[in-house]
Amino acid sequence: MSASISPLAPKSLPEVPPVPGVSFATAEAGIRYKGRTDALLMAFAKGTTVAGVTTRSLCPSAPVEWCREALKKGKARGLVVNSGNANAFTGQKGRESTTLTAEIAARTLGCKPGEIFLASTGVIGEPLDATRFEGVMGEMAGRLEAGPWEAPARAIMTTDTFPKLATAQVPFGKTTVTIAGIAKGAGMIAPDMATMLSFVFTDAPIAAPVLQKLLDKLVVNSFNAVTIDGDTSTSDTLLMFATGAAKDVGAPQVKDDADPVLRPFRKALKEVLNNLAEQVARDGEGARKLVRVHVSGAVSKKSARRIAFSIANSPLVKTAVAGEDANWGRVVMAVGKAGEPADRDRLAISFGDIRVAAEGARDPSYDEGVVSDYMKGDVIDIRVDLGLGKGSDRVLTCDLTKEYVAINGDYRS
Amino acid sequence: MSASISPLAPKSLPEVPPVPGVSFATAEAGIRYKGRTDALLMAFAKGTTVAGVTTRSLCPSAPVEWCREALKKGKARGLVVNSGNANAFTGQKGRESTTLTAEIAARTLGCKPGEIFLASTGVIGEPLDATRFEGVMGEMAGRLEAGPWEAPARAIMTTDTFPKLATAQVPFGKTTVTIAGIAKGAGMIAPDMATMLSFVFTDAPIAAPVLQKLLDKLVVNSFNAVTIDGDTSTSDTLLMFATGAAKDVGAPQVKDDADPVLRPFRKALKEVLNNLAEQVARDGEGARKLVRVHVSGAVSKKSARRIAFSIANSPLVKTAVAGEDANWGRVVMAVGKAGEPADRDRLAISFGDIRVAAEGARDPSYDEGVVSDYMKGDVIDIRVDLGLGKGSDRVLTCDLTKEYVAINGDYRS
Structure with missing residues (x-):
């Protein structure tokens, strides 16, 4: 078990009143x-x-x-x-x-x-x-x-x-x-x-x-x-x-x-x-960053959710976030493996409000310094627009750190 | 990049002759x-x-x-x-x-x-x-x-x-x-x-x-x-x-x-x-153990493969192997989440030739010492029999270690 409190924990516990009955x-x-x-x-x-x-x-x-x-x-x-x-x-x-x-x-x-x-x-x-x-x-x-x-x-x-x-x-x-x-x-x-x-x-x-x-x-x-x-x-x-x-x-x-x-x-x-x-x-095991994956422009909400989970479950995306690396190439990979309708040349990807890729290639205005600063934050928004339809969804995850492996690799956790 | 050679590498390179043309x-x-x-x-x-x-x-x-x-x-x-x-x-x-x-x-x-x-x-x-x-x-x-x-x-x-x-x-x-x-x-x-x-x-x-x-x-x-x-x-x-x-x-x-x-x-x-x-x-990134997942008794080969991959892709199973922990509970979890036909009370699970669980519960002869010794090896066979049909399959993976996170969490690998 991890002894220290997640850095993403709320600063204080809410005051919860009694519930009659x-x-x-x-x-x-x-x-x-x-x-x-x-x-x-x-x-x-x-x-x-x-x-x-x-x-x-x-x-x-x-x-x-x-x-x-x-x-x-x-x-x-x-x-x-x-x-x-x-x-x-x-x-x-x-x-x-x-x-x-x-x-x-x-x-x-x-x-x-x-x-x-x-x-x-x-x-x-x-x-x-x-x-x-x-x-x-x-x-x-x-x-x-x-x-x-x-x-x-x-x-x-x-x-x-x-x-x-x-x-x-x-x-x-x-x-x-x-x-x-x-x-x-x-x-x-x-x-x-x-x-x-x-x-x-x-x-x-x-x-x-x-x-x-x-x-x-x-x-x-x-x-x-x-x-x-x-x-x-x-x-x-x-x-x-x-x-x-x-x-x-x-x-x-x-x-x-x-x-x-x-x-x-x-x-x-x-x-x-x-x-x-x-x-x-x-409070994900070993989490140091909260990751919100937003998918829009999918052919349906169901498709958007599958793509969002493909990104949110990708060990390569999650380790990149842990390393504060805006590695949008891995986001492309995770979109590609989701098995849902996607057109590489219509994809747009942003970290926070910073668009890093559009129309199947790196955004012309891409500035690694700006996006690297963004990746140092506690909460990372990954936004993917597929440019195909109106389906959208959002899922939550956290980064994948060495602490996750330590917590789960210790004998019979 | 990892500098040291995987401990699972072949002891020597094969002698490969010229191929005419x-x-x-x-x-x-x-x-x-x-x-x-x-x-x-x-x-x-x-x-x-x-x-x-x-x-x-x-x-x-x-x-x-x-x-x-x-x-x-x-x-x-x-x-x-x-x-x-x-x-x-x-x-x-x-x-x-x-x-x-x-x-x-x-x-x-x-x-x-x-x-x-x-x-x-x-x-x-x-x-x-x-x-x-x-x-x-x-x-x-x-x-x-x-x-x-x-x-x-x-x-x-x-x-x-x-x-x-x-x-x-x-x-x-x-x-x-x-x-x-x-x-x-x-x-x-x-x-x-x-x-x-x-x-x-x-x-x-x-x-x-x-x-x-x-x-x-x-x-x-x-x-x-x-x-x-x-x-x-x-x-x-x-x-x-x-x-x-x-x-x-x-x-x-x-x-x-x-x-x-x-x-x-x-x-x-x-x-x-x-x-x-x-x-x-x-040579999986950070691999310290080769894991072979064998599934038998599934309703079809396709179903066996899906269950095998559900186990082989589970971070919890893979970190347990890294920790040399025969955590078959996580194998049950991975079978359960595969979405393929499975009956908890017919499941049998072995590590190597050591049966650890059968008929929906821990094997009566379970001996943690014996299975712990087995988990120290370089090659781990996880065997799952579903007891439902004749579908079988085998997939390969490796354990999930802190080195995997280090390799992929380093800035822009």
């Missing part, structure tokens, strides 16, 4: 890490709805399979998360472990196991001993609190160098509701999903199918637009819980995603998800 | 490098046939476009290669440069420009000043020789740490013919093609369409089964030249790819191409 506690269960919290128990008020998006890996973890099943009912009373062990590729034992964990949590919180959601992150293939939770679960349940939010954000970290939080308060009918979100990421980050784990909470009373539609739409340009290394986790999970507690202060129940009451909420949720997704990119 | 010279044209050869002129006897396979990049270099056009006629009298500048994404100037280079070479060798083949490797996007060749071309033509083969193999190197040569002598009817091949690779290596540049020569009299069929078939499991970083060059070119000089010693002219005379030749050519492709993987 949500309480939590963290503990040191000693699953893998020593001297830090690695277990999180969250409790939700009766009537809490839930929606979620999980990894598209064909080898999903046991907790992912558990959540997919539980999401069908759309009701939640609890969430148990651990770091240090992903409970992935653990066969029948993995399934037994998720069942046992949910049963312990359900007994502790007084609900059904199917109302408990589970997520695990860490090493793959090691059996997870669920009885470790048995010792801490009751103790955690005895000290559930509504804050501070930094605690759960820290408990779910693995190789993350900083806790990721975002929040918003937003009008909802005649009252105001709160959105709070936490995320962990760092490596093995690629769509779909980009984040390994993210949990978002609100006191707005929103029906589960409406929450699901909101998430499905907003994940596309947030978590699903981030790649660190092109490697997709078996465990990626985004869950959103709506306690409905704001009904007590007059918030209307929303059962239709066309309800105009949702408009400001949708916008705020989008910002929270985008913010968390950007924090994941800013 | 082929002569060459190298020079220091000073295109980019100082104190080393960077230009190669080769001359072929009248009647030489040619076939080739070029990059599938949609942004090919000017020399690739030149070769594609020249290949239509299937006749060759000369080859000009330079290292240091790829003449890629150089627009109209790039086309002018290839035309001028071919004209100079044709004048020098007394043939048509369309019988000259061109290849360039090095930095992308810098205009290539073809007049640099003008000075050295006549001088090189004055000292064409049939050996030693190390000279052309060295002149085409960029970040390669050793010259790549392979050869065979093989019965052809009642006589014997020679095959000689050189290659350069190192980075920006992914199908299709895996190598940036490879040139193969024989004195066998084989018609161009037959040569083309041979190459198309044999490239699949040689150069197209290698990936270093998943990045596909704009310049990848494999050309094969057959001078037909062996006719003088009684070799039959082959115009049909079903001709039984070809059988031993095909086998020998396959070995030469596989040998060169493996050398490219052994």
